[in-house]
Amino acid sequence: MRGVVTLGAGIAGLSFSYHFNHATDIYEKKQTWGGRCRSHTVEGFTFDEGIHISFTRDDHVRRLFAESVAGRYGEFAPLVLNYFQSHWVRHPVESNLKGLPAELVVQCLLDFIRAEQAGGQPAGEGGQNYHDWLVARFGRALTRHFYGAYTRKYWTVEPELLTTDWIGRRIYRPGLDEVLRGALSGRFRNVYYIKSFRYPDQGGYQSFLRSLATEAEVYHGFEVVEVDLSHKRLVFKNGFERYYDRLVSSIPLPELARCIKDCPREVREAAARLAHTSVVLVNLGIGRGDLAGDCHWFYIYDERLLPARVHFTSSLSAANAPPGCTGIQAEIYHSPYKPLKLSISGILEKTIESLVETGILQQHDRIILADCMNIKYANVLFNRDYQKNRGLVLEYLRGKDVHCIGRYGEWAYLWSDQSLLSGKRAAETLAKVTG
Ligand SMILES: Cc1cc2nc3c(=O)[nH]c(=O)nc-3n(C[C@H](O)[C@H](O)[C@H](O)COP(=O)(O)OP(=O)(O)OC[C@H]3O[C@@H](n4cnc5c(N)ncnc54)[C@H](O)[C@@H]3O)c2cc1C
Incomplete structure (x- = not known):
């Protein structure tokens, strides 16, 4: 038996299967499907794997999620707060300074104005790091007390170590008028990049994946440990072996590279340098x-x-x-x-x-x-060599007809909807080549 084989039953692998008319066998190491979108219920409490909410603007994903829960979901405007040294302010902090100690507000305002006067752009575009980007856009005080501190907590590194290619629309930059208004009046306007979000009424975030999973052929407890690209053969930890014609992988890129038999040294080394939190x-x-x-x-x-x-x-x-x-x-x-x-x-x-x-x-x-x-795998770390290492590994795999999908397969900062769409794109590509 050969055919199209998928590794991993997270949202990307399930989406690939769904959009490929389920003409694929999925091998998943865990005993349940859902991957990072799984939900766990213990003693009547349901927890996701980190906060998971759907703020997708993609109609197809919205429809699939809604269908999965038969339209039973809540729709919310996000209520987000920041805690800093015994003070609570709304999010994002630069637009909601009122309520912080007066001296700190003054520092933040002065530095923001200086940054604004300097044009809000870091000197020397290209190769800029996140720290310089922050200082140029928000000024030193906001960078030091908020963004810099949060980078160390969330990204686990100094902001100087990160590039800026992951930011996109994730960080909003208010105008000076808005910052002043937020510091003086405290009147709240939601300028956060998430305007509204959906969450299932029952069963946690995982319920949004039900439509994708219902007809998928998932083999649970199958952890791939060897990938022989020359003979198109997979070996699993439980001793099972499987040949394939085409391989779709949503497992973390460094793990896949580690499994590859006779993997070229430069690919193995580049994969080993892919960092994550x-x-x-x-x-x-x-x-x-x-x-x-x-x-x-x-x-x-x-x-x-x-x-x-x-x-x-x-x-x-x-x-x-x-x-x-x-x-x-x-x-x-x-x-x-x-x-x-x-x-x-x-x-x-x-x-x-x-x-x-x-x-x-x-x-x-x-x-x-x-x-x-x-x-183990939370966020891909966007350090200086990220593009180079990721590009090298993906290029090699593409040349071997391996289709990498999803947040960890593509090794990118993808939300669940983007991971779903990544699986869909691979299904469309493969549908063309397999006729
Ligand atoms: C803390 C946190 C919060 C997030 N919040 C949000 C949010 O609010 N909204 C949102 O849209 N997105 C959010 N995301 C992103 C979202 O979780 C991901 O985009 C999505 O779950 C990735 O799905 P995937 O299928 O690409 O990967 P995964 O879900 O990781 O799927 C890969 C699968 O492969 C399996 N696997 C791994 N190794 C092997 C192996 N060797 N053999 C066989 N199987 C293997 C894994 O068990 C897993 O099931 C968040 C992510 C994190 C970490």
């Missing part, structure tokens, strides 16, 4: 309702406090927590650049302490559930 998710079930107030998620800039981002799972869907309870998930990022210094139980303890300090939790709160998940 990992994340420990702290899942908490609290025996008190309504902890979220007017907030879906918030960012913590204080580097002393462990989490980078925290969301209230039960603010996305009431079904994510038992009645009268709140689900909270905190994200703690790490990488070889910023290794974890605490044990898992230490992380749990420190996260709870951090949430008490922010005032979200109270000392006497009943914690019904507390556990941690370590997710």
Whole structure:
């Protein structure tokens, strides 16, 4: 048996299958489909793998997601806050400075004006790093206290180490009038790049993938460990072997490269240099309702406090927590650049302490559930050699007729809708060549 074989049953692999009329066998190492879009229910609390919401503008994806849950989803305007040294302000911080200490607001305003006067562009375009980009656009104070600190927490590196090719529309730059208005009046206008989002009523984010998965032929518990590109043969950890005509892969690019038999040295080395962050998710079930107030998620800039981002799972869907309870998930990022210094139980303890300090939790709160998940692949790191290394590996695989799809297969900063569309594109390409 040969045919088209797919590696990985995340949204990209499932989407490939769906758009290829399910004429493919999918091999998935885990016991469930969904990949990074999986949802986990424990003791009545449902958690996703990091906050997952759908803010896609693509009609096809919107229709597929809606169909998957028979139209039962919530539609929300995002309520996003920032926590900084005991102060809470709306997001993004540069448009909502009112409420921060006066001296800090003055510093942020003066530096923003200086940046504005200098033209808002980093000197010497091309090869610029994220730090210079931030300083040029927002000024030194906002960079130092907010964006720089958050980069260390979320990206796990100094902003100087990142390029800027991932930014796109992710970071909004307000005009001076807007910054002044936000500092003086405190009147809120949503300038965030997410204007509204959807989330399933039941079953967590994974439910949005149901239409893709229903008819997919997924073989669970099949972890590929060897890929022989010359003989088009796959070997799995459980000893199973499979020949193929065409291979579609959504597994992380460095993992795929490691599996390739007789992989050229330069490809193997380039793949080994592809950097990424990992994340420990702290899942908490609290025996008190309504902890979220007017907030879906918030960012913590204080580097002393462990989490980078925290969301209230039960603010996305009431079904994510038992009645009268709140689900909270905190994200703690790490990488070889910023290794974890605490044990898992230490992380749990420190996260709870951090949430008490922010005032979200109270000392006497009943914690019904507390556990941690370590997710190895979170974000691709856009360091200076990212394009070169990624390009080299993908080029080699393309030459061997391997179609790489999805966030980790393409090794890019793709949201779930983009990962879905990546699988769809591969299906369209293969449909043409396989007739
Ligand atoms: C913290 C976080 C928050 C996010 N928030 C959002 C959000 O709010 N909205 C949004 O749209 N997107 C969000 N995303 C992005 C979204 O999760 C991804 O775009 C999407 O899930 C990627 O899907 P994929 O199929 O490309 O990869 P994956 O989901 O990783 O699928 C790959 C599959 O391959 C399997 N696999 C791996 N190795 C092997 C092997 N050797 N053999 C066989 N199988 C293997 C894995 O188990 C997995 O099931 C977020 C991502 C993260 C990390």
